[in-house]
Amino acid sequence: SKNKYSKERLSLYLSLYRVSHITRVLAFSLARNKGARTTDLVCIQNQSSLDGTILLTFDLFSTFFHRNYFGEKIAMYFVFLGFYTEMLSFAAIVGLACFIYGLLSMDGNSNSTEICDPTIGGQIIMCPLCDQVCDYWRLNTTCLASKISHLFDNESTVFFAIFMGIWVTLFLEFWKQRQARMEYEWDLVDFEEEQQQLQLRPEFEAMCKHRKMNAVTKEMEPYMPLWSRLPWYFLSGATVTLWMALVIACMVAVIVYRLSVFATFASFMESEASFKHVKSFLTPQITTSLTGSCLNFIVILILNFFYEKISAWITKMEIPRTYQEYESSLTLKMFLFQFVNFYSSCFYVAFFKGKFVGYPGKYTYLFNVWRSEECDPGGCLIELTTQLTIIMTGKQIFGNVKEAIYPMVLNWWRRRKARTNSEKLYSRWEQDHDLETFGSLGLFYEYLETVIQFGFVTLFVASFPLAPLLALLNNIIEIRVDAWKLTTQYRRPVAAKAHSIGVWQDILYGMAVLSVATNAFIVAFTSDIIPRLVYYYAYSTDATEPMKGYVNDSLSTFLIADFPNHTAPSGKRDFVTCRYRDYRYPPDHDQKYFHNMQYWHVLAAKMTFIIVMEHVAFLVKFLLAWMIPDVPKDVLDRIKREKLMTIKILHDFELNKLKENLRINSSELKSAHWPEIKVNTSHSLYERCILG
């Protein structure tokens, strides 16, 4: 009777097992837990009559293959990357539309028309951009820059910033749904924590001298008191701070480079006649900003390279208890650093550059030597766009090339060494074993790369509507490179379970919230939209063409005689004033060079815009998040149905057992000649007990 009970339970479990699972189990037997890895990959490839591209489509089979071949943890990464790429395509289309709008409206915009007009822009003499060596210049020399600037700095910027705010919310909400669906389909609904992740690390156990009772298991456990860990925490905290300070220092160094080089460029280009014909599109500003951005990018890569080594080393020194602790400590370190490293220069260009310049005659000086950077005459936004494009594109190209080349070179080197043995002895499984290991942190770096890219797509998207398109193109390649790399260049990683993307989801949420703020600030402070709108509604004097005269209005006047010694360019001029971008009183006003009313008006408008945009964006985000359920309805229904079925089957099983019990009793009773009716009553009584 005992054996029968076990069998019954087995059939109970099997009946609970979903039918759709059977197909998986079939494939499972095909792909998983076989010895030689390349062989069964080939096997699957042959079976579906496709080459390696089978891994590169986003369809169900691919997901299912990834899961059964690599385990849920790696499969989840591919699902995430696929989903992210899918969602990016919408953003890319809208971004492209915004860009095309800018392209089409380029000729019609009054701002660059006025700048390019020789009777308007050609008559405006601007103050020199650096002390002594730079000369006065006419506004229409920045004609082309102002036209390009319009590409990114137009009305569609605001629209795109709002669109991306909504997109990011939808992305995160739909990802939650997709994740819940995967969790259900992969039978991980009740999966809580990975045992492997919670096991003590051997390094920890070896280093521990103290023991302490675990509150849960009530068993003695190796334990490291806080005071013995504290020095290491301090050390790692100090290291991270130091490296972040180093990033800032490098950024300042690049700024100093730009400042010191700008004067050189300016005077060189001024004097050299051969630069005459390239002058219209290769202004000193553009040259400085391009070379500066490239330098910035190189510095970022170098810092990143060293920090990666150091952070892994420092995390090991902390002796984390479990693998989970190790990974979260490393995540915090790496993410904080990479965030500062990749974004700080963009933050600087977006929110600090050109904001604290002072005014002619009273410029602010960095370390009392270098005059603060002014923005490009075309506006600050175009500089941010340049910076963003170079860093983002550079990072992506470098990342993909590195990911492909690095294991290839290593593997080639190993194989070369191995080949010194006899060719025939070098078997398939030896070749597979000689491949590079993927390691427990391999996936970590993949996620980090994706999340940093997500930051570029969301945080500064108002300045560059083509960012999602760039990211989309990168990801289409990235998925292929990752799949190719994992299947051919790395040893098959040990399968692990995961029902979510873990801490990265929280980081994505944080970025989504931050992006609303950064985009609102970019539109308000980096772009020129708010000053233009204020002019349009409050200061315009022309009723038919309200934007007419904006360029003239946005420039303040400075009396050349007010320049301090040795800062103005030498030589006598036939004009007494020059112009600069700011809202300040003219020299004949009794509060000369103080901020004028329009300055405060524009500032109030900028602040109001930020408040309105943030409140609206967060309200929409909140409503969307509230309306879209975390788990899709059909998945929820199926989960509920399964729970109900479990209860029913368990109940039927117990009922049958009781009935059997009663039958035995009743037969005993019968043999004692008791009336049959008695048994039925007690039977229904039992039943009621169980049902109630």
Add this chain to the structure above:
Amino acid sequence: SKNKYSKERLSLYLSLYRVSHITRVLAFSLARNKGARTTDLVCIQNQSSLDGTILLTFDLFSTFFHRNYFGEKIAMYFVFLGFYTEMLSFAAIVGLACFIYGLLSMDGNSNSTEICDPTIGGQIIMCPLCDQVCDYWRLNTTCLASKISHLFDNESTVFFAIFMGIWVTLFLEFWKQRQARMEYEWDLVDFEEEQQQLQLRPEFEAMCKHRKMNAVTKEMEPYMPLWSRLPWYFLSGATVTLWMALVIACMVAVIVYRLSVFATFASFMESEASFKHVKSFLTPQITTSLTGSCLNFIVILILNFFYEKISAWITKMEIPRTYQEYESSLTLKMFLFQFVNFYSSCFYVAFFKGKFVGYPGKYTYLFNVWRSEECDPGGCLIELTTQLTIIMTGKQIFGNVKEAIYPMVLNWWRRRKARTNSEKLYSRWEQDHDLETFGSLGLFYEYLETVIQFGFVTLFVASFPLAPLLALLNNIIEIRVDAWKLTTQYRRPVAAKAHSIGVWQDILYGMAVLSVATNAFIVAFTSDIIPRLVYYYAYSTDATEPMKGYVNDSLSTFLIADFPNHTAPSGKRDFVTCRYRDYRYPPDHDQKYFHNMQYWHVLAAKMTFIIVMEHVAFLVKFLLAWMIPDVPKDVLDRIKREKLMTIKILHDFELNKLKENLRINSSELKSAHWPEIKVNTSHSLYERCILG
């Protein structure tokens, strides 16, 4: 052997049962599931030698009594109310400190000193506050009002607004912890949804003609198609909108009352000699604002009374499927309405009153008849304080009296009717049965009351630091009234389970987020702090006493000759200009009466303050919420320990069963003369199967 299995399982369950529970079970048998309700209350009261106050302390026994006597749902309400009151006491102390600071610094503040000074405030002639009938007035007549205003409108306002932002976050986080602890102690960790709440309502089943398959149970179920419900949804949507519009209309009516009465008051007080001595503290403004607030409060109560009836009726018409649906539909309706009803007048006073006044000579008129309301000369904040005090205090007193009197009168009436029967026949259980029923919505109204009060304490707290103290005093009474009411004035309610306060928690979260925004806006726009700071840092001319001259600076000048016909008071004056509160150019400026630079400067500062305060507050909120775990560590450890114990006991049980099985087998084997060692191997094999 089957019976033995059941017994084993029972002992297994019992061993899992926590020891501390036994004390509860003892009391349980004492209090719960007995017939006559007053009797066993008396029994418990006698046992602990205490009177009704036993219910009124917040200690564990009280919670435990509530739970065992009333069930978890009502007990959770008392725990929430007790916790909220505890937390309020901290806010009340800090609020009182801020109030005392205002009281102590009242004499020293330069603002009211300047207003009261006959050589400064006495020389400033203000423009009339209403057309024709009102006269010019001297600023020092509002001396007292400006002093009182300082009580609430000083530096501590900003501090208190920030403090309350943190308080509200801590309150919600600690409440989550308390709730998790209660959930554990009440054995509701695995409790998901109340069956009673998910059952179909009989009204729904009776009305349904259609049937549809339930996706979870796969059984046919009564079902109401959307098209047959849609008209009712529209009706209820329209009703709610209509009533909310009615609230706004009533508010506008009160505004009109204030506007039309103000002129009367002003001219009456001007002419009547008997008012001379009360004039200093009973200005027309204060009289109007006091009577207006009282009128507002009465209107709110009347609207509330009717809406309560209508919303219950309308919700029934919607034929909700389950009790849960019924309750959530009613919650939405009631909360939306009460929110608008109780807070709209405060929102009006805080953010709209006095903001769109226009300026002398070009005032804005409501319906082209009534001149827009100006704020009290002491500032807008004092008006908000008045409004808030009257509505909040009035609501609380009225609520407590109603809660106590209403069931008492009803019960008295029933008992009187019942007494017409013979005295002896009117037994104890009949008396108990004749008590008022608490109903399924009784608790709903209690929560609603608490949440609306929470709104008063958080949303407008920057204007009234004594609000938490008022709420604290009210709640101390409220707990006693509720406990007394439930034990003596109502029939004992049917016990129900609940592991949280449900949807109210989300509403509290929403209010906490909203309160950060409202308080930032109150400090920026309703209080006078920002204009004062701007004057202090940017416009002050006196280096030693930077605030000197602020009053004069904050008032603009108007040329009396510019008043349109029939709006200025008649009679010839010996002055040509009057002053008004705004930042506009003087009449001799070429942009006369337009906003001047200081206006835009102050506006920019206000907007900047809002942005800074909101960002800081939300950052602190986020960090606190992230740092404080939702479930306290000791509770989490105990939950984990229990899970582990369950697994262990189950494992041991299965192991013993298998061992027994094997022993039988082995004895069979022995009888067949097989070697003993064979059995041990298979035993350990079995063990490994279970452990693995």
